[in-house]
Structure formats: C-alpha cells, structure tokens
Amino acid sequence: MKLLRASFENFRLLRDLELKFSSDPERKLTVVRAANESGKTTILNGLQWALYGDAALPGKGEDFRLHPIDWDGSGGHRVPIVATVEFEVTTYRRGPSGLRETRRKFRLVRSAFEEVNGKTSRRSPSTVRLFALNDTGASPIDAPEALINDELPPELRDIFFTDGDRALSFIEADVAVSTKRERVQRAIRALLGLGVIEEAIRHVRKASSDVNKQAKQIGAGSELNKIASRLEAIDEDGLKLEGELDDAEQQFVAFDEKVEETDRKIATALQKGDKEKLQKDLELALRKIKHLDDQLTAANKEHSALFRGQYVATDLLSPVLDRAFGKLEELHDQGKIPNTTIPVLEDRLSAELCICGETLKPGEPDGQRRREHVQRLIDDSKRVDEIQEIITDLYYGAKSLRPVSDAGSRWREEYGKIVKSRDGLQVLSDEAGREFRALELQLDALRDTDIQGLREARRQYKDQRDRSLSKQSSLGTQLAGLRREQEVLKHERDRLLREQEKGARIIAELEVTQDVTRVLQSAYERITHDELKKVSDLMNSIFLEMIGADPEQGAIIRRAEISPDFDIIVYGPNDRTLNPDRDLNGASRRALTLAFILALTKVSEVEAPNVIDTPLGMTSGYVKRSILRTAVRESAQLVLLLTHDEIAGCEDIIGEAAGVVLTLTNPAHYPKMLVNDPHVAERKVLRCECDHRHACRLCQRRTDAEAALGVAT
C-alpha cells in the first residue's frame, strides 16, 4: 500500500489542508517541513483517524476534541470533520505470462460531526466509506475495514505511523521488561501473520473435538463413550483454563507495570530529599535571611547616619572652617582667648604647690604672697566679657571640628566601609534568598508526594502481581495435568475406536487433524524462529549502519538483536549486554527503534508506508544523515514530518530522495517567528509549495536571534 493523497477538513489545526505523497519508487521520500505547533503530529493523528477511527486517537478519542479550538459558531454549532486518504494497493497474480502486477487506487473518507456547546463538545460516531477509483469514477466498496486491516493491520499502527519519541517505547527503560517484550512481540506477531496461524491451530483443535464427539456417539454407554466424554470435558476445561491463563498473564503484565511505575515515583520522591530535613533547612535558611536582613538594615542606618554625623560637615566645610579657626587662633595668639590656666591655677592653689616648685602654703609669708598673686590671675581671667567667654568656649569646644591636615576625607573613608559592608551583605542576602526559594520548591514538590501512600500502593500492586503469577503457575500446572490425561485418554480412545467397525473413519479424521496441527505448529515455530531471526539480523545491520559513523557509540556497541523472548538487546565488547536507556545516547536509541521498525516492515514484505513524526530529533551530524539515508533506502514509502532543525545538514539527501517536499506554516507564529503577516485570523495551518531550501512570503521565518530580540516590534 502506498499513500497518494490526504485531505483534512476541520481536523483541529487542519481546517482545510491537502497533502500529496510521493509514490515514485525512485524518489520515495515525502518531506513535510513544519516548525513546532504547525500540524506535524496533527497530520499523524489525522491519517490514523481516517484509517482506524477513534481507537487510533490519543486516549482512544475520549475527551479528544477534533474540531478547531477557535471554532466560533459562525459556521454553525455542528462542525463537520472529514479526513480523506487516497492510496494505492499493488497485487500480484500468477498468470500465463508470468507474475502480473495490478495497481488499484482507493479513496477512504471518514467523517464525523462535533456538536459544539460552549466549551464542551460531543462527537457523533464516525462514518467511513471506501471507494475504488478508476478512470470512469469511483465505486463504493462494502466493509472498508477489511481492506484496511489487510493492508495496514491495526496492531501495526505504531510501525506505520510513528511518533519519533513514542517509537522509543520498544526499548525505553521506564516500562517493565514484560511490557516492552509484549510490544515487540505484538508487532512481530501481527506483521509476520502469526495470529493467522494461531487461529488456524485453534480451528483444527475444534475440528478434533468435533471428531471426538462422533466417537462418543458410536460407543454409547460403552467405555469408548466414557472416554470420549471425558476428553470432551477436558477440551472444555482446557479452553477455559487457557482463557484464564491468558487473563492471568495479562494481569501480571498490568500489575508489573504498576509496580515499576510506583517504584519510579518513590525513587523520584526520595531523590527530592527528606521532608523533615528539608523543613529544618528551610527554617535555618529563613533565620539566616532574617539575620542578614537585620544586618542590612543596620548597615542602611549606618549609611543614613553618614548624613547626620559631623564628618560630612567638617569635610565639606573645611575651607570655611579653616578660615574661622584662623581667626580664633589670631585671638588666642593675642591672648584674648584665655588658655586653660584657671583650672590649673585652682588646682595648684588647692595643692599648695606652684608649677615652679615653690610653696603656696597660706601659713608661710612667701607662700601667702604667691597665693594672692595666683588668685589675682584667676580673678582677672574670670572677668572676661560675654563674647570672650563664647569665643573661648568655641575655641576649646570645637576642637573636634578642626581639620586634620594629614588625613584625607574621613567621610569618604566611612562611606567606603559602608559600601563594602552593604554590597557584601546584599550578595549574602541574595544567595540566602535563592537557597530559601530552592528549598521551598523542593518542599512544595514533596508536599504533594505521599511516600507512605506510594509504598502502600506498591505493596498492593505487588501482591496482585504475585497473585497473578501464582495463578499462572497453578493454571499452567492444571493445564499440563489435563494435557497428560488427554494424551492417555486419546491413546485409549484410539485403541477402542480401532476395535469398532465405524471407528476407522473417525481414527483417520483424527489423524488428519493431528497432522494438520503438527504442520501448523511447525510453521508457527519456523516463522517465529526464522523470520524473527531475519528481522533481528536486518535490524542489526540497519542499526549498525546508522550509528556506524558515531565513534563514541561505535566503540561500545557491537551488535543488536531480538531475542527469542522478543527482547531487543544491544551488545557491547565481549558480548556484554548494554542498557539501551543508560548506555546509548539519544541518537543511537532513536536509530535502534527506527531500525527495528524498518526491518520489521521489510521482512514482512508488506508494501506499506512509514509515516514518521520528528524522527531526527536528538540526532546530529553524520549519524543524523546516516539515519535518514538508511531509512529512505529501507522503506517502501517514507513520509517524514520534519522541523527546520531536523532538515539542517541533510538538505542534499532530501534533494536526492524526495519526490514531494512541502511546507506548513502556523500563522499564529507571526510576528514572533514569522517575518510577514499572513493576515489570517483563524488558527489554521497553511501549506505552501516551498521545498526544504526555500522560503516564500508566507513561510519565511525569523532566525532565533531575531525572534529573541523581538525584531517585529
């Protein structure tokens, strides 16, 4: 099957979009160039919805709106949604002149209505119709699902329609081993047709039961009848037990996944830290902030005090003060400002000893004389007028205001200290604030996480998983017992049948059913073994080719394989297994999953398209080019939905391999990311024919730097 054309009407962002796909075997690549939010994933969803209906939508279509989000009701409240896909199916028929190839074209139309009522909407079940296209027109075909299921089995949706990120689900580490295995197994079984053989085996077993019933009828009431009846009952029990075993296996997988998921949640919660310790750290951080705030406030007050202290005045006024002090010094020199003799003289009088060492004792004649002289000096000094007193007071009281000749500005010295202190404290305060906020975020994250509750949930899931496992073992044992009993009874029944006249025919029929079962079983095993090996080998060669140029990965990766248990395993030196999630870089992981998808498609010999959304994310350089080149070579039809960044560096490969390249643009990106205003008010994706090297007025984009600078303004 090859995709030829698709069109969408009112499918989310795709209000009115038509796409053509290259079906040229020489240029089998179609590239849809689109930036983020420009409809790539919507196209992937739209194609799948057209082919498979609501079941193919995210969440199986539950609460998944299809109509454009800005539908304003002006076009009515019932929104018609239509997706049309035209495709070509090639069939081969052996004719007289050899193998004859026939190509037939079909058009599949899926439509639905969504009733929009304010913010809610309700979707009617979709209607699908299929038409065979020929030169004269279109003829409707009944049961379109049958054709689609034949050409693109729904189990293989993930293989044909791949989201680059979701494709990693085949190897990602964050799901249980059993889940990955089941995904790989399901894909392989569907593509290799193992389901058909399983169905055939079931059918033959039923036929065998029917023959057993005939055996029961011919020996009514006899031993043969009893044995046949027991075999019949065993068949019924066996079917019932197989069904229960199937359920138990599925339950085990489901609970195993839950256990793994809860383990991850617990690990994440524990990584965030211990709640009590965090709370304590938070309190400490808060105290630190408060302490620093107090210090900052004190430093601010010191800064403010600079404007009320005397340094600012004395430093600014130094020339004026110099002049004033000069005047005072003159007075002092003239003796108009008394010195501090009065207290000294009074002190001497009370000590009764002069400065010169002579006595000032009042009882001695010389002493008395000298005392009277000193007393006169004191009295004279005390007689100075009011001005003299003020000036004297000023002269002595303003000593601290005198400029210090050899010192610089004392205000500037203090200011320097304050700047240093405030700046330093501010840095510490900012750091403490950041620390506090980080702790708060950690604590907030923890508040939502109930580790105890998670542990309890894990215990319950584990109990249920273990019960499923136990049930599996029990059922498996019962089935083995039944089979053993069945073998013994069959042997006995066949012996008794041979003794009966009518038994020969029934024996022959039973032998046929046994032979057919053996053939089918052997075919099943051969396909499982041989074809799985083919997929495994091809995946390995594609993968190694894709990453061959990556010296970093090339050094550690030796080969990859799919094990008989359907595990995708990567081997390093000395056959040591590597963990794809831990030991492989992003590009290699993507290469491995794409290699698996391409190998599976190729080995199945199903001619089917591979539509891949952002396959080259996380890749760069030679590996990116190698992945693209190999994917083009291995796919029957490759449709890639690529961003501009993914295209960068691969232009020449696209130029050689692509039969169709088109560009999609979201007008809402103007003015931030688009250069020109598309003048489109609705939210919709617009198509232009620009290829991967060109841009037109519609799709011309700003460079990242321009966008960051907001050039549009």
Next chain:
Amino acid sequence: MADRYFNPFQAIDINVPVDLHEAFTRYCQTGGNAVIDQSPFPRMVDLWFLAVCVAARLNLEPVDTAQYETRKIIDGSIFGSDPWRVHTLMLIAIGKTGDVQIVSEPRKMMSIASALAVAGLPKVNEMLKNGNAEPIWNLSDAIDTALRSPARIA
C-alpha cells in the same frame, strides 16, 4: 556633655521656602518614609544642615529668604542635642563674615546659615535625584565627587 554647651539658637525657628518643603517630606525619615534608601536623612535638620554645608563648599551665592514665602520646618532647640552643629554654625558665620564678634548675634548667624541652606537645597535635591540608583546612593556618590574636587573658595 550637651548640658555644658550653650545653644544660642534655642529660640530661633528655621524656615525654608514653601517650594523647597517637599524635599523635606520626601527625603527625611521623619517625614514618614521608612525606606532609608529612598529617604536618606534621619531628620529634617540633617537635610537642612547638609544644604548649608554644600552651599558653603560650592561657594553658592546665599539666598535672601525674605523674598520667599517660607514655612518653619524645625526650631533651634534641635541643636541642643548636637553641640558640634552649634559650633559649626558659629564657625561658618565667622568664616563667612571674618568677624568674630558675630558669635554674640545668634539671629545673624542663623540668617547666614539659612541663606546658605536655601542656596544649597536645590543642589542637594539635584544630588539626590541625579543618578540611576536610589536617592541615598545618588547623594553619596555626589558628595564623594564633591569631596574629591577642590572646594570653591570665594
């Protein structure tokens, strides 16, 4: 210690032109503004006194306050708690007039200081506003610059 000093300005009101009054409410913490970086002066007297000092430093022409409508912002009793300011005002008066006898005339001394303050206030206002930072940093930088530059002496 303050008790030892005589405050000759005790009974004198300090007035500033009404137009300049806004600066006192805006830049003084006693005007009700608690954010120190926005209102660097603890009290109104600090702003007034800085204006006197700046005018003297820059040798600005004293402004005759009589030509303005004025309003009292503080009274002279405020100097009782800062005796160095009393001495500074007296020294400014002596420095500006060259007459020591002026110390006996408190109103004359205050008049000289007020004329300088009114001359200096617009300059201080400018210092507070000019710059990219908060007023306290703008003012600090301006004073730092003024102290680095030689004083203008009449």
